[in-house]
Amino acid sequence: MDLVLFALLFLISGAAGLVYEVVWERLLELYFGVTSVAITLIVSAYMAGLGLGSLVGGHIARRLRSPLYAYGCIEILIGVFGLMSPSLSNWVGRATAGSPYILVFLISFFLLLIPTFLMGTTLPLLSQAFVRDIADTGKVIGLLYGINTFGAAIGSALAGFILIGASGLQGTILYAFSGNLAIGILALVIKRLSGNA
Numbered sequence: 001m002d003l004v005l006f007a008l009l010f011l012i013s014g015a016a017g018l019v020y021e022v023v024w025e026r027l028l029e030l031y032f033g034v035t036s037v038a039i040t041l042i043v044s045a046y047m048a049g050l051g052l053g054s055l056v057g058g059h060i061a062r063r064l065r066s067p068l069y070a071y072g073c074i075e076i077l078i079g080v081f082g083l084m085s086p087s088l089s090n091w092v093g094r095a096t097a098g099s100p101y102i103l104v105f106l107i108s109f110f111l112l113l114i115p116t117f118l119m120g121t122t123l124p125l126l127s128q129a130f131v132r133d134i135a136d137t138g139k140v141i142g143l144l145y146g147i148n149t150f151g152a153a154i155g156s157a158l159a160g161f162i163l164i165g166a167s168g169l170q171g172t173i174l175y176a177f178s179g180n181l182a183i184g185i186l187a188l189v190i191k192r193l194s195g196n197a
Contacts, residue, residue, distance in 0.1 A: 001105065003130050003140065007147045010126060010184045013075060014151025015158065016176040017119050020082050021046060022159035023169050023176075024112065027089040031096075031104060034159050041105060045112035053111075053120020058123075061128035068129040072187030079180030081115040082173055 021042055028038040061067045088111060096104045123144060130140050155176075163172040 003026060003143065006126060006130070007063045007143050007188075009186065010122075010144050011147045011151035011154075012179045013122060013183055014148035015155030016079070016082070016179040018056030018152040018155035019159040019163065019172060019176040020085070020115065021163070022156060023172055024085060024089070026164065026169060031093050031108075037105070041108055042112070045109050046116050048109075049116020049118075050114045050120040053117040053122075054124055055120075056117075057124035064125075064128070064192060066129075067125040068187055068191045071122060071125040071135060072184045072191060074121055074125065075180045075184035075187065078118050079177040079184065081118070082180065083114075083177040086170060086173060112175075121142055157169065 025042045027040055028041060029035075032038040032041070061070075064070055089108075092104070092107055092111060096107060126144055126181070127137075130144075131137050159172055163175060167175070178189050
């Protein structure tokens with residue numbers, strides 16, 4: 001397997017993750033207004049989800065027979081959740097209409113914790129698939145983390161300045177979903193062809 005290939009795929013994964021973040025912020029503004037509350041909710045859910053996902057992913061990655069297979073499945077699950085997120089957001093908005101502000105905040109927070117938790121598991125899973133020697137750990141994790149962060153910056157800029165204006169929220173979600181789906185399927189195919197990791 002080629003680490004450089006998966007680093008490039010992880011760049012797309014990072015871009016998709018931030019595309020979702022920008023879209024979810026716009027969706028939440030419908031219920032919280034254009035305030036710092038929507039941004040606080042998104043950022044706190046992202047940080048909590050990524051942290052918890054990374055913690056859990058690190059524990060389970062070492063025990064998995066094929067972390068690459070798990071990675072592919074998780075990328076697909078992230079995409080499916082992203083695709084469903086506008087409908088879920090509308091459902092939460094209707095179901096909590098007239099409810100206390102804090103209740104709407106908490107329900108939205110825990111809903112966003114699901115995909116962000118899954119996103120957090122991807123780095124330890126992918127790292128485990130490529131680390132063959134303890135001496136290579138820093139190089140592998142540094143490459144994957146760095147390129148994923150670079151992808152996140154690209155995704156944020158694309159969503160905020162180009163995609164939403166050109167394709168709307170649903171169209172932008174479809175771009176991110178397509179990226180996650182393609183990455184997930186490719187990881188599963190490569191796993192099947194290679195027979196390891």
